Amino acid sequence: MTTTAHNPAVESHGHEHGHAEHHGPRGILNWLTSTDHKVIGLSYTITSVLMLVIGGALAEVIRGQLANPNGHLVTMAQYNELFTMHGSIMIYLFAGPFAFGALANIIVPIQIGAPDMAFPRLNALSYWLYLSGAITMLLGFFVTGGAANFGWVGYAPLSDAVYAPGAGADLWIGGLLLTGFSAIFTGVNICATVFYLRAPGLTLFRMPIFTWNLLVVSILILLAFPILTAGLVMLYADRHLGTHIYSVAGGGVPVLWQHIFWFWGHPEVYILALPFFGMVTEIIPVFSRKPVFGYKGMVFATLTIAALSLGVWAHHMFTTGVVLLPFFSIMSLLIAVPTGIKLFNWIGSMWRGQIWFSTAMLFAIGFVVTFLIGGLTGIYLASPPLDFFTHDTYFVVAHFHSVVMALVLGGMAGLYYWGPKITGYMLNERIGKVQFWLAFIGTQVFTIPQYIVGLNGMPRRMAVYPNDPEWQTLNTWSSVGAIMIGISTLLFVVNIVASWKKHPAGDNPWDGHTLEWFTTSPPPHHNFFRLPQIRSERPTWDHNHPEAKALAHGKEDH
Amino acid sequence: MELTPQPPKGAPAKSRLRRLGAAIALPIAGILLSGCTLPSFGARTPETTTGQSVYHLWQGFSVGAVIIGALTLGLILWAVLAYRRKDDTIPKQSQYHIPLEVIYTVIPVLVVVALFVATVVVENKVLAMPKTDVSINANAFQWGWGFTYKDHNAVAIGNTTETPTMVMPVDTDVKITVTSTDVVHGFYVRDFSFSRYALPGVRNQFTLHALKTGTFFGQCTQLCGLYHSIMYFKVKVVTADEYKVWLASFDTPEGRLAAAQAKKVLAEQMSAHVPVKTEISRGAN
Amino acid sequence: MRIESKILLWLGIFFGLMCAVYWTWSLENAGGVMMFFAMGLCFLPGLYYFWWSRRMGYRPEDDPNATQETGAGYIDAFPGSSIFPFTLGSGAFFVVLSMVFGSWLLIPGLGLVIWAALGGIAEGRRGGDK
Numbered sequence: 001m002t003t004t005a006h007n008p009a010v011e012s013h014g015h016e017h018g019h020a021e022h023h024g025p026r027g028i029l030n031w032l033t034s035t036d037h038k039v040i041g042l043s044y045t046i047t048s049v050l051m052l053v054i055g056g057a058l059a060e061v062i063r064g065q066l067a068n069p070n071g072h073l074v075t076m077a078q079y080n081e082l083f084t085m086h087g088s089i090m091i092y093l094f095a096g097p098f099a100f101g102a103l104a105n106i107i108v109p110i111q112i113g114a115p116d117m118a119f120p121r122l123n124a125l126s127y128w129l130y131l132s133g134a135i136t137m138l139l140g141f142f143v144t145g146g147a148a149n150f151g152w153v154g155y156a157p158l159s160d161a162v163y164a165p166g167a168g169a170d171l172w173i174g175g176l177l178l179t180g181f182s183a184i185f186t187g188v189n190i191c192a193t194v195f196y197l198r199a200p201g202l203t204l205f206r207m208p209i210f211t212w213n214l215l216v217v218s219i220l221i222l223l224a225f226p227i228l229t230a231g232l233v234m235l236y237a238d239r240h241l242g243t244h245i246y247s248v249a250g251g252g253v254p255v256l257w258q259h260i261f262w263f264w265g266h267p268e269v270y271i272l273a274l275p276f277f278g279m280v281t282e283i284i285p286v287f288s289r290k291p292v293f294g295y296k297g298m299v300f301a302t303l304t305i306a307a308l309s310l311g312v313w314a315h316h317m318f319t320t321g322v323v324l325l326p327f328f329s330i331m332s333l334l335i336a337v338p339t340g341i342k343l344f345n346w347i348g349s350m351w352r353g354q355i356w357f358s359t360a361m362l363f364a365i366g367f368v369v370t371f372l373i374g375g376l377t378g379i380y381l382a383s384p385p386l387d388f389f390t391h392d393t394y395f396v397v398a399h400f401h402s403v404v405m406a407l408v409l410g411g412m413a414g415l416y417y418w419g420p421k422i423t424g425y426m427l428n429e430r431i432g433k434v435q436f437w438l439a440f441i442g443t444q445v446f447t448i449p450q451y452i453v454g455l456n457g458m459p460r461r462m463a464v465y466p467n468d469p470e471w472q473t474l475n476t477w478s479s480v481g482a483i484m485i486g487i488s489t490l491l492f493v494v495n496i497v498a499s500w501k502k503h504p505a506g507d508n509p510w511d512g513h514t515l516e517w518f519t520t521s522p523p524p525h526h527n528f529f530r531l532p533q534i535r536s537e538r539p540t541w542d543h544n545h546p547e548a549k550a551l552a553h554g555k556e557d558h
Numbered sequence: 559m560e561l562t563p564q565p566p567k568g569a570p571a572k573s574r575l576r577r578l579g580a581a582i583a584l585p586i587a588g589i590l591l592s593g594c595t596l597p598s599f600g601a602r603t604p605e606t607t608t609g610q611s612v613y614h615l616w617q618g619f620s621v622g623a624v625i626i627g628a629l630t631l632g633l634i635l636w637a638v639l640a641y642r643r644k645d646d647t648i649p650k651q652s653q654y655h656i657p658l659e660v661i662y663t664v665i666p667v668l669v670v671v672a673l674f675v676a677t678v679v680v681e682n683k684v685l686a687m688p689k690t691d692v693s694i695n696a697n698a699f700q701w702g703w704g705f706t707y708k709d710h711n712a713v714a715i716g717n718t719t720e721t722p723t724m725v726m727p728v729d730t731d732v733k734i735t736v737t738s739t740d741v742v743h744g745f746y747v748r749d750f751s752f753s754r755y756a757l758p759g760v761r762n763q764f765t766l767h768a769l770k771t772g773t774f775f776g777q778c779t780q781l782c783g784l785y786h787s788i789m790y791f792k793v794k795v796v797t798a799d800e801y802k803v804w805l806a807s808f809d810t811p812e813g814r815l816a817a818a819q820a821k822k823v824l825a826e827q828m829s830a831h832v833p834v835k836t837e838i839s840r841g842a843n
Numbered sequence: 844m845r846i847e848s849k850i851l852l853w854l855g856i857f858f859g860l861m862c863a864v865y866w867t868w869s870l871e872n873a874g875g876v877m878m879f880f881a882m883g884l885c886f887l888p889g890l891y892y893f894w895w896s897r898r899m900g901y902r903p904e905d906d907p908n909a910t911q912e913t914g915a916g917y918i919d920a921f922p923g924s925s926i927f928p929f930t931l932g933s934g935a936f937f938v939v940l941s942m943v944f945g946s947w948l949l950i951p952g953l954g955l956v957i958w959a960a961l962g963g964i965a966e967g968r969r970g971g972d973k
Contacts, residue, residue, distance in 0.1 A: 033924040077784055121928050121963065128932025136939055151781045157758060158741040163700075163783060167943050174939040181935070195847050195892070200903035200914035204846045219854065222888075223881050236942065248759040254742065255757060259873040288641070291653040297663075303850065307857045310881055311865065314874070319744065320755045321762040324869035325685075329677055333670045337663065343630060344662045350637040353649050357642070365638060372630055376623045383677040385612045385684045386619065389601075389751040392744055392779035455600040457748025459779040463787040466775070531911045550653040 041105030087152030113199025137175030187221030288353025359432030374402030395454030446481025744779030855885030
């Protein structure tokens with residue numbers, strides 16, 4: 001059946017609940033055929049959280065192996081598969097799709113007052129390609145030779161046909177090709193949606209920061225992912241079609257893979273991070289009952305990060321000895337500036353507010369603190385001499401786990417914040433708070449020993465390590481942290497079951513600022529029955545609190 | 559420190575800022591003046607000249623990180639403790655404070671420039687290639703190392719069962735050339751605070767200047783396949799005399815035989831793969 | 844539309860400058876080429892949007908004082924549900940698997956892709972699947 005999208009006029013339909021003109025198929029067929037961005041977004045959310053659980057389970061095995069210097073939980077060959085697939089699942093199948101496919105898919109169109117994504121069928125295709133990619137990559141565990149075992153970065157020539165002959169490597173490449181196209185299509189879709197489907201009055205500089213970040217992420221996806229795809233096709237050609245692009249034997253250059261991979265890989269870091277920055281930027285002001293501090297600075301910081309992110313890739317390659325060190329050093333150091341602006345803006349948003357410590361807010365603050373640690377240790381790595389010192393040790397592992405665990409905390413904040421909007425029911429706050437403290441403390445217990453053991457010289461990707469009592473103690477603590485994080489993730493699943501259809505959320509449980517809190521929970525097909533007048537980036541707040549407009553600097557006294 | 563917009567009262571706010579500036583600047587100055595009494599911030603004391611430059615850079619970065627981290631964490635904690643929701647009133651809806659925003663843009667830029675200058679100074683020291691007679695070729699393969707010595711018969715080769723030992727003289731510039739015959743490996747000695755990839759097709763060169771004799775633990779740091787975890791090597795730093803004696807031990811008939819055998823093993827190891835193509839690395843060194 | 848195009852154009856200009864500095868300084872080609880094409884990838888949509896913004900004029904969503912009535916009404920008609928994204932996705936799945944397990948998988952793969960392409964286009968022309 002055909003659906004006709006209309007932009008609703010103000011108050012024209014009144015405020016009806018639950019019913020829309022849409023009568024699509026039900027059940028499994030609905031899931032297979034739906035082009036509704038909320039259904040697709042929910043599929044994305046469930047699939048990517050499942051990937052988080054799978055990747056997390058692999059991490060627990062890894063930490064189990066490392067709790068002892070001579071762990072016998074897995075063999076060295078299995079260990080190589082484990083950390084490769086842990087990294088691949090977390091980066092390619094969880095963090096990315098969760099960042100720009102899951103909550104973004106549900107929230108961005110609603111935040112800009114659009115009835116759906118610009119290309120609903122392309123959106124559905126993105127999800128099916130993502131799911132296919134995930135299945136393809138995971139199939140690696142079931143073929144002879146096992147899954148890919150050359151690290152999630154797949155450095156040539158270790159990933160070529162000589163050193164990685166199995167089908168697992170090909171499945172890894174195939175899975176990445178599929179998820180790569182899925183990401184590109186999502187990028188096109190979000191760009192077009194944001195450019196063409198905003199509600200009247202919602203100028204570009206009135207968009208919520210979350211949507212802004214997703215727009216910038218989409219531009220970055222369109223710049224970065226085609227390069228990864230090209231690199232993977234060349235890798236496949238090297239493996240099976242007899243080319244020698246990455247192999248010295250035929251006149252190729254192995255470092256070329258590293259250039260291509262990181263030219264995608266570093267923008268990818270921001271593709272992963274910016275959506276979570278956006279979530280936190282939505283959550284902190286709402287629970288502080290203030291507008292986001294330095295809105296315009298925030299937008300320009302995001303754009304600066306995007307611009308710089310394409311010029312920093314080789315800080316992953318300082319120790320190759322074949323890159324221009326000063327250029328990449330200064331560009332990488334400079335990225336700290338816009339990131340710092342964001343951090344101070346988050347604090348500024350809380351300053352003199354009325355902070356309500358809901359689970360979502362706790363997770364958001366946990367994100368800020370963890371990200372601060374990850375960000376500060378990242379500055380060291382932008383300096384080539386310090387990178388020579390710490391490269392490929394656990395210091396680096398700890399640095400990026402601080403960052404990505406901050407993102408996981410941010411993602412949890414997003415789920416607790418928007419969960420009621422998506423399902424229509426509140427999540428249990430008490431379980432949520434236990435989950436937060438376990439995850440937050442677990443993260444620090446997990447990463448801080450890794451920083452120390454890294455400075456002590458323990459390299460990454462080690463199935464066994466020298467029998468040093470200090471290394472063992474630190475690794476055991478790190479494993480304890482990993483178990484805490486694991487339990488906290490299980491608590492999230494418990495929470496969903498425990499609060500299933502218990503407490504209806506109402507339209508606006510948090511006194512939210514943006515348009516998604518103006519519609520029903522869950523929103524109807526095509527999202528809105530009516531829209532408020534939009535005169536700032538907080539239309540719902542302005543509608544509910546007309547007396548409390550945001551103040552520009554110096555215009556208002558007490 | 560005020561984060562919300564203030565009516566233009568001028569002097570009081572400024573003096574408060576100045577006092578805060580003094581509160582930050584004084585300890586930094588104190589720490590910098592006291593020089594080498596800085597804590598190690600978790601790093602090991604390195605045993606090479608370049609390692610010590612890196613160590614001091616590490617300390618400098620750490621001072622900055624600790625100050626910025628403590629300041630930011632303090633602000634977060636203050637906000638969290640002081641602004642808990644007490645009632646249902648709506649706080650002042652302040653959104654911009656241009657001077658403050660300019661401050662926390664400009665100061666980080668200055669910090670970054672300072673860090674960058676320090677980085678370049680240390681980087682030039684670390685990557686310097688002084689003229690030297692001692693030149694060692696470290697060849698990495700799956701999964702072991704072969705060390706050959708320019709102009710000498712000496713050779714050391716080993717794998718995962720027999721850990722190879724690289725012998726080098728103390729208090730001398732030693733030029734190391736790292737190459738790989740198969741996949742990417744990493745040459746890393748934790749007590750030298752230095753690592754460099756062994757890339758197939760590239761001759762990577764750097765200088766080590768050890769300050770102390772002793773045996774140091776080295777390891778491959780870049781994932782290179784199945785036995786990556788146990789691809790160890792040792793670096794034995796000896797006095798100049800001991801080094802000469804060790805080199806001479808390969809010039810006796812038995813020594814020549816042993817060296818020839820070891821070199822044959824290494825050559826087999828290398829011919830199983832591809833010859834190393836010379837490629838000048840640009841820009842970096 | 845004007846600001847949208849400007850964002851992309853300014854990003855493109857920045858990448859162009861960065862590319863010039865990097866390439867002349869490092870003489871390393873891979874990064875230089877990739878940055879050059881990044882610049883191109885910004886100019887391509889940027890110029891398109893710029894051109895489009897002049898034809899399109901001022902839209903309600905660019906007007907800070909627009910009322911909701913100005914944007915009310917018909918946007919477009921599209922299928923409320925469609926099986927073809929799933930068909931196309933599974934087609935692509937089999938095509939990729941054929942790279943690993945053998946080209947016989949191209950038969951179901953390309954079959955599904957062609958079916959999805961034809962069906963999807965026809966569906967788009969009709970504006971719906973019924």
